[in-house]
Amino acid sequence: xxxxxxxxxxxxxxxxxxxxxxxxxxxxxxxxxxxxxxxxxxxxxxxxxxxxxxxxxxxxxxxxxxxxxxxxxxxxxxxxxxxxxxxxxxxxxxxxxxxxxxxxxxxxxxxxxxxxxxxxxxxxxxxxxxxxxxxxxxxxxxxxxxxxxxxxxxxxxxxxxxxxxxxxxxxxxxxxxxxxxxxxxxxxxxxxxxxxxxxxxxxxxxxxxxxxxxxxxxxxxxxxxxxxxxxxxxxxxxxxxxxxxxxxxxxxxxxxxxxxxxxxxxxxxxxxxxxxxxxxxxxxxxxxxxxxxxxxxxxxxxxxxxxxxxxxxxxxxxxxxxxxxxxxxxxxxxxxxxxxxxxxxxxxxxxxxxxxxxxxxxxxx
Amino acid sequence: xxxxxxxxxxxxxxxxxxxxxxxxxxxxxxxxxxxxxxxxxxxxxxxxxxxxxxxxxxxxxxxxxxxxxxxxxxxxxxxxxxxxxxxxxxxxxxxxxxxxxxxxxxxxxxxxxxxxxxxxxxxxxxxxxxxxxxxxxxxxxxxxxxxxxxxxxxxxxxxxxxxxxxxxxxxxxxxxxxxxxxxxxxxxxxxxxxxxxxxxxxxxxxxxxxxxxxxxxxxxxxxxxxxxxxxxxxxxxxxxxxxxxxxxxxxxxxxxxxxxxxxxxxxxxxxxxxxxxxxxxxxxxxxxxxxxxxxxxxxxxxxxxxxxxxxxxxxxxxxxxxxxxxxxxxxxxxxxxxxxxxxxxxxxxxxxxxxxxxxxxxxxxxxxxxxxxxxxx
Numbered sequence: 254x255x256x257x258x259x260x261x262x263x264x265x266x267x268x269x270x271x272x273x274x275x276x277x278x279x280x281x282x283x284x285x286x287x288x289x290x291x292x293x294x295x296x297x298x299x300x301x302x303x304x305x306x307x308x309x310x311x312x313x314x315x316x317x318x319x320x321x322x323x324x325x326x327x328x329x330x331x332x333x334x335x336x337x338x339x340x341x342x343x344x345x346x347x348x349x350x351x352x353x354x355x356x357x358x359x360x361x362x363x364x365x366x367x368x369x370x371x372x373x374x375x376x377x378x379x380x381x382x383x384x385x386x387x388x389x390x391x392x393x394x395x396x397x398x399x400x401x402x403x404x405x406x407x408x409x410x411x412x413x414x415x416x417x418x419x420x421x422x423x424x425x426x427x428x429x430x431x432x433x434x435x436x437x438x439x440x441x442x443x444x445x446x447x448x449x450x451x452x453x454x455x456x457x458x459x460x461x462x463x464x465x466x467x468x469x470x471x472x473x474x475x476x477x478x479x480x481x482x483x484x485x486x487x488x489x490x491x492x493x494x495x496x497x498x499x500x501x502x503x504x505x506x507x508x509x510x511x512x513x514x515x516x517x518x519x520x521x522x523x524x525x526x527x528x529x530x531x532x533x534x535x536x537x538x539x540x541x542x543x544x545x546x547x548x549x550x551x552x553x554x555x556x557x558x559x560x561x562x563x564x565x566x567x568x569x570x571x572x573x574x575x576x577x578x579x580x581x582x583x584x585x586x587x588x589x590x591x592x593x594x595x596x597x598x599x600x601x602x603x604x605x606x607x608x609x610x611x612x613x614x615x616x617x618x
Numbered sequence: 619x620x621x622x623x624x625x626x627x628x629x630x631x632x633x634x635x636x637x638x639x640x641x642x643x644x645x646x647x648x649x650x651x652x653x654x655x656x657x658x659x660x661x662x663x664x665x666x667x668x669x670x671x672x673x674x675x676x677x678x679x680x681x682x683x684x685x686x687x688x689x690x691x692x693x694x695x696x697x698x699x700x701x702x703x704x705x706x707x708x709x710x711x712x713x714x715x716x717x718x719x720x721x722x723x724x725x726x727x728x729x730x731x732x733x734x735x736x737x738x739x740x741x742x743x744x745x746x747x748x749x750x751x752x753x754x755x756x757x758x759x760x761x762x763x764x765x766x767x768x769x770x771x772x773x774x775x776x777x778x779x780x781x782x783x784x785x786x787x788x789x790x791x792x793x794x795x796x797x798x799x800x801x802x803x804x805x806x807x808x809x810x811x812x813x814x815x816x817x818x819x820x821x822x823x824x825x826x827x828x829x830x831x832x833x834x835x836x837x838x839x840x841x842x843x844x845x846x847x848x849x850x851x852x853x854x855x856x857x858x859x860x861x862x863x864x865x866x867x868x869x870x871x872x873x874x875x876x877x878x879x880x881x882x883x884x885x886x887x888x889x890x891x892x893x894x895x896x897x898x899x900x901x902x903x904x905x906x907x908x909x910x911x912x913x914x915x916x917x918x919x920x921x922x923x924x925x926x927x928x929x930x931x932x933x934x935x936x937x938x939x940x941x942x943x944x945x946x947x948x949x950x951x952x953x954x955x956x957x958x959x960x961x962x963x964x965x966x967x968x969x970x971x972x973x974x975x976x977x978x979x980x981x982x983x984x985x986x987x988x989x990x991x992x993x994x995x
Contacts, residue, residue, distance in 0.1 A: 365737050369636040419784075423954075426961035495800065498793045508734075512789055514742040523738075 259461040262471040264395035267402050268456070269475035271535040272449030274405070274482065276357040278529070279504045282487040284442035288435035290496045291424055294487045295436045300443025301480030307599050308450050308476055312469045314606040315457035319465060323454040323605075324550040330609050339601065340550045343454075346597040347544035350448070351537050352570045353590045355379055356577040358533045363578075365507060366523050372578035377571060383534050384567030387541035388560035391459055394542055404531045409482070411525050412506065415513035416489030424495050444599075445591050446483065449536065450476060451598040455543055541566055648682075648767030651748070651756050652692065652729070653718040661721070661729065663687045663695045664756045668767050682760040682767065686753075692729040713771045715745045715788055718752040719820075722804075727795045727825035734792050741792070744774045744785035749808040749817050763812040770814060777805060781849035783819055783837050795825030798972065799957045801950045803840060806831060821950040830948035832941065839941040842934065843900050843953055843983060845884030853877050857912070857933045873912025875930065880990055881905040886958045890966050897980040898955050900938070906930075907991040923992045931985040938983035946977045955981065 260268070285300070286293035318326035323343070328336035359375040367375060386397055429436075453472060460468050490505040493512070502508055510522035518524055545562035549555050556562060577583050651664035667683050689695035717726060733739045748755065760766040778785045786804050794800040803819035819837050821828045832840060835855070841847045854876040882904050889897040911926055945952055956976065960967045 367636065368737055371636070374636075421954075421957070423957050423961040427964040430964060494793070495797045497798070498796045498800070501793070501796050508741075508789065512742050512787065514787070519740065520738065 277446040289439040296439035299440035304447035344547035351540035383537040387538040420492035741789040828948035847882040876910035
């Protein structure tokens with residue numbers, strides 16, 4: 254069985270935080286400053302707020318079926334054929350998200366750290382580790398994620414230390430000159446960076462809590478932490494680089510780490526990126542696990558061989574991933590992924606919730 | 619689960635068989651010197667590699683090797699290295715970058731910007747400009763002075779730590795081209811016996827050399843006006859009556875002065891009319907400890923101290939005026955007046971064409987000096 258034991262609220266928080274943060278840490282706030290400029294910190298905040306709204310929607314939906322996951326209750330809302338389709342779409346989306354993260358970070362490692370190591374080797378090793386972990390139970394995955402939180406905290410300290418050197422607070426001034434329209438426009442890429450909380454659609458019934466409200470509070474704490482983390486990165490980047498300089502740097506955090514001068518470690522960026530690999534692996538194995546769980550419900554009967562499904566997804570990810578060693582293809586894939594994220598984590602849960610309300614109302618009448 | 623954790627912990631250690639670098643064979647570059655040959659228009663690269671020979675427990679003989687490469691551009695010049703050596707720009711760290719005056723005058727950022735995208739390249743390392751023949755200097759001095767590279771490294775750190783002049787890293791220099799408000803003063807060094815000494819600072823506007831050099835005294839004034847003058851630096855000079863410098867005609871009334879700055883606060887204020895900029899004021903408030911004020915310490919009476927505070931303020935103001943004039947002539951806003959205006963007075967900023975207006979604008983420095991260690995009640 255995949256979920257004999259339930260996970261605690263603390264484990265849920267860790268799971269959500271580490272699924273949310275990933276490769277985007279190196280890029281924030283480049284995409285969020287295309288229109289908002291140095292006001293991108295506001296876009297990051299609004300993005301966090303949008304994510305919180307979606308968390309609320311997902312919570313409302315899950316609360317209506319407290320003992321079931323989306324995979325199960327989707328049939329009672331949409332019926333079997335549509336339910337299978339939604340499960341299949343979620344399975345594909347999760348596998349695709351997993352693939353997106355793993356190829357993006359393999360590309361980062363290939364460009365900055367291991368530039369002679371073949372792309373497929375980095376991809377393969379990361380996928381083997383991620384697939385192995387994803388084939389275990391939700392409880393085990395949560396415990397491993399809790400341990401990786403320590404590595405995340407080490408990275409947090411590295412970011413903070415390296416970012417607080419020479420800089421200029423005047424890069425933030427005058428505040429708000431880019432206009433609210435530009436800030437809201439850039440909150441969309443920020444919103445994509447927060448993806449990960451949709452795992453609640455699956456884990457909701459497996460969280461140990463006295464009141465279901467506590468799950469919402471835990472989710473809000475996790476999302477709040479990620480928002481603050483992204484905000485801190487944005488502040489550090491804007492403190493270090495002016496708006497026009499930021500236009501030329503697509504991965505500002507890499508440069509902040511490279512900028513840091515310390516006699517003990519010459520290249521802090523290399524140290525950071527190798528440790529951060531563990532953090533991005535969390536996103537990979539969580540999405541892989543979810544993909545297998547959604548896939549298990551595509552069919553008349555639940556497929557109970559979870560490890561087999563995970564390894565199939567892992568092999569598929571590898572087979573597709575090796576074609577993405579070219580950076581341009583990753584950019585194209587990323588555009589598609591962003592659209593898919595918008596639809597699958599915001600639009601689909603909202604529609605399902607509305608249908609569920611309507612069906613309930615019709616049933617009452 | 620233990621196996622999973624073990625696998626995960628192994629992930630950061632995956633340096634890869636392909637990318638392994640043997641420490642023994644690494645060329646650690648202490649100094650990378652860039653020169654531009656005006657005759658054949660070629661870039662010349664000198665890199666100084668120090669290796670330890672006859673190593674024992676905690677000992678060894680340091681030998682410096684200088685390699686010279688040349689080519690039509692810096693990237694190609696570095697590329698030449700793979701045919702002669704182990705291409706030290708891959709997988710190494712560099713201690714200091716030194717640019718010759720000639721190299722610095724030929725759009726250096728265009729030549730250097732590839733370093734930003736090159737993995738393993740050191741972009742956090744200070745850049746200095748060498749006054750004189752860099753080729754001759756790097757080919758002779760390090761061979762004689764075994765501790766040259768270490769001393770140079772310590773020297774650049776000391777300049778920053780003692781607040782004499784801040785280090786400008788390679789990344790600062792490259793990125794300065796992208797920002798109209800990010801002008802730089804890069805330290806200029808010259809040979810002094812078997813080492814180097816600071817000669818001043820060369821002003822760069824958006825990554826381009828303005829060919830204007832501040833002398834050491836002007837560098838001190840620049841630091842004071844930026845509010846970064848406090849520290850271990852000693853300020854010395856001669857002061858005449860009414861704060862005139864030692865060029866005054868009345869040599870009899872000239873006195874030595876020497877002080878260190880305990881606290882240095884600087885602010886920039888603007889005067890405008892109808893949202894049009896009229897004047898910028900650089901206000902410097904300093905708390906100083908004197909160790910020479912022209913008289914014996916016990917003779918420093920309150921009246922004299924008060925008088926000398928004013929004299930020093932006037933004297934420093936005069937020096938600041940000439941420093942600002944040099945900056946304005948070079949159209950180089952080292953003090954960050956433009957950034958201050960844009961940040962705090964966006965309405966006035968809109969009416970300004972910065973590069974056109976800055977050289978002509980009225981900038982007035984004011985100094986308020988307070989002596990903190992007078993020996994009188």
